[in-house]
Amino acid sequence: MPPAIVAEGLVKRYGDVIALDGMDLSVPEGTVLGLLGPNGAGKTTTVRILTTLLKPDAGHATVAGFDVVRDAQRLRSHIGASGQYAAVDDHLTGAENLEMVGRLHHLGTKRSKERARELLERFDLTRAGDRPVQGYSGGMRRRLDLAGALVANPPVLFLDEPTTGLDPRARAGLWDVISELVTGGTTVLLTTQYMEEADRLADRIAVVDHGHVIALGTADELKDQVGGDRITLTVTNPADLQTVRRVLAPLAVGEMQTDPAASQVAVPVANGAASLTTALGALAAERVTVRDAGLRRPTLDDVFLTLTGHEATKNAKEHSR
Amino acid sequence: MNALQTAIADGMTITKRNTLKIKRAPDQLGGVIILPIVFVLLFAYVFGSMIDIPGMSYQEYMIPGIFVQTVVMSAQITGYTLVLDLQKGIFDRFRTLPMAPSAVLTGQTISDVLMNVSSIIAMSVMGLIVGWRIHSAPHEAVLGFLLLLLFAYAFSWVTATVALALRTPEVFNNIATVVSMPLVFLSNAFVDSARLPGPLKVVAEWNPVSTIIQATRELFGNTDPAMPVPGAWPLRHAVTASLLWSALILAVFVPLATRLYKKAVGR
Numbered sequence: 012m013p014p015a016i017v018a019e020g021l022v023k024r025y026g027d028v029i030a031l032d033g034m035d036l037s038v039p040e041g042t043v044l045g046l047l048g049p050n051g052a053g054k055t056t057t058v059r060i061l062t063t064l065l066k067p068d069a070g071h072a073t074v075a076g077f078d079v080v081r082d083a084q085r086l087r088s089h090i091g092a093s094g095q096y097a098a099v100d101d102h103l104t105g106a107e108n109l110e111m112v113g114r115l116h117h118l119g120t121k122r123s124k125e126r127a128r129e130l131l132e133r134f135d136l137t138r139a140g141d142r143p144v145q146g147y148s149g150g151m152r153r154r155l156d157l158a159g160a161l162v163a164n165p166p167v168l169f170l171d172e173p174t175t176g177l178d179p180r181a182r183a184g185l186w187d188v189i190s191e192l193v194t195g196g197t198t199v200l201l202t203t204q205y206m207e208e209a210d211r212l213a214d215r216i217a218v219v220d221h222g223h224v225i226a227l228g229t230a231d232e233l234k235d236q237v238g239g240d241r242i243t244l245t246v247t248n249p250a251d252l253q254t255v256r257r258v259l260a261p262l263a264v265g266e267m268q269t270d271p272a273a274s275q276v277a278v279p280v281a282n283g284a285a286s287l288t289t290a291l292g293a294l295a296a297e298r299v300t301v302r303d304a305g306l307r308r309p310t311l312d313d314v315f316l317t318l319t320g321h322e323a324t325k326n327a328k329e330h331s332r
Numbered sequence: 333m334n335a336l337q338t339a340i341a342d343g344m345t346i347t348k349r350n351t352l353k354i355k356r357a358p359d360q361l362g363g364v365i366i367l368p369i370v371f372v373l374l375f376a377y378v379f380g381s382m383i384d385i386p387g388m389s390y391q392e393y394m395i396p397g398i399f400v401q402t403v404v405m406s407a408q409i410t411g412y413t414l415v416l417d418l419q420k421g422i423f424d425r426f427r428t429l430p431m432a433p434s435a436v437l438t439g440q441t442i443s444d445v446l447m448n449v450s451s452i453i454a455m456s457v458m459g460l461i462v463g464w465r466i467h468s469a470p471h472e473a474v475l476g477f478l479l480l481l482l483f484a485y486a487f488s489w490v491t492a493t494v495a496l497a498l499r500t501p502e503v504f505n506n507i508a509t510v511v512s513m514p515l516v517f518l519s520n521a522f523v524d525s526a527r528l529p530g531p532l533k534v535v536a537e538w539n540p541v542s543t544i545i546q547a548t549r550e551l552f553g554n555t556d557p558a559m560p561v562p563g564a565w566p567l568r569h570a571v572t573a574s575l576l577w578s579a580l581i582l583a584v585f586v587p588l589a590t591r592l593y594k595k596a597v598g599r
Contacts, residue, residue, distance in 0.1 A: 092424075098421045100349065
């Protein structure tokens with residue numbers, strides 16, 4: 012079976028800024044691909060091209076077998092898109108918003124109304140369905156926006172940062188809804204800045220930076236790529252950080268990361284627990300007071316840092332300011 | 333459904349959406365109903381007590397002017413709504429749907445015609461109260477109202493074009509006011525353009541707003557043989573000229589607005 016989403020060498024420029032620089036993607040039917048990267052990495056531009064909102068300057072892409080440029084109009088019947096800015100009408104009720112989408116999908120008035128009710132129920136919006144969206148919370152809006160993307164039962168779904176700006180509870184609620192969809196066999200392309208979100212929802216993760224994919228794999232594969240476990244050590248006296256780096260250098264199998272503000276050092280090591288014992292013994296011999304010591308699996312943050320040399324979320328915050 | 337049927341059905345869906353929005357946010361409706369009522373009263377009693385129009389009361393003279401002034405002003409809502417929608421991302425949702433792309437603009441402009449209908453009704457009632465009367469045959473009066481709505485529709489495409497070119501609500505509002513005020517006041521809306529000095533007179537007589545006002549006056553029978561005959565061609569053939577103006581505006585601004593819409597959303 013051909014992949015539901017294929018992108019080959021997509022390029023998009025805005026004046027001198029290169030938003031996409033050879034983006035390649037392939038998403039098998041019924042799977043979830045997470046596009047993980049900071050703001051400005053090209054995630055949204057990719058989604059805008061794949062949902063026919065933008066034309067690429069070079070490269071080509073197909074979604075559900077339709078070319079995103081040549082077959083744009085037919086393609087639109089086969090996709091649903093939900094963006095980071097909930098595209099719902101404030102003055103319309105939840106039901107009216109969904110009915111409108113149904114009619115614009117040419118489902119007919121009766122079917123559009125039925126579908127709106129089904130979706131409101133599914134997204135736990137039945138009681139709010141006849142109220143104008145103006146009074147909805149952020150989480151309710153996102154759910155309604157997601158419901159809008161599902162009106163025509165599309166086989167391929169694009170979710171552009173579906174939980175950005177939501178509080179943890181609303182985020183968890185939306186995650187449940189998305190997980191449910193995926194079990195139903197929908198192909199999903201999800202963009203996110205949150206490692207946790209990609210870890211939780213995506214079958215495979217494509218790490219994106221500067222407009223192209225720099226790493227691709229399951230969350231575990233990516234974590235393995237950056238080496239095994241990490242020792243994190245917090246010292247009482249920040250002046251000891253240099254000593255810690257010197258003493259632990261022989262144990263490190265990759266780049267050590269020092270966070271002077273937290274008096275912390277993270278060291279990738281080969282054989283976890285044994286290395287931790289060795290490290291603590293060596294530091295005791297040097298009379299370094301260790302406040303906290305631990306061993307952990309690499310997180311996607313570590314993956315990102317190792318691959319790009321900058322942190323995803325931190326970078327994102329700077330961009331959005 | 334073929335392409336035309338789709339375009340019509342989708343246009344109706346968007347019209348319904350915009351009409352619901354107007355119903356739920358009556359602040360705009362208030363603007364296009366209450367403001368004209370205030371204008372009717374102010375002009376009828378302040379200017380009405382000072383300005384003499386040969387052969388008829390000032391009230392009868394100025395009501396067609398207020399009609400046209402109001403449709404010009406409320407056309408700004410078309411533009412303003414478009415810019416707001418543009419900023420909210422709702423057009424992105426529309427553009428991922430298999431709908432006719434033209435429906436966004438036709439739906440917006442048609443719903444504004446519906447809004448104009450309600451504001452013309454309000455003004456007519458107010459006009460009747462202050463002494464305005466229709467003196468023509470019923471079919472002429474109907475034509476008068478239709479001509480007003482046609483011009484209103486055409487003018488909505490002008491503001492849509494300006495809005496899509498500017499793309500910022502505040503900037504649009506300022507520019508729209510700065511342009512529409514002289515357009516309305518440099519006309520025969522409230523004074524006899526024939527009595528304006530030199531260059532102002534030329535501008536006022538060739539102003540399309542004057543043409544529409546003259547045509548509605550004729551169609552409502554709000555003219556009098558005692559009034560001086562206007563010199564400029566569009567004023568002597570006001571109904572024909574109004575149709576020509578409306579057709580010309582549509583021919584220029586429909587394609588222009590459509591192009592700018594595509595450019596504004598495709599970035």
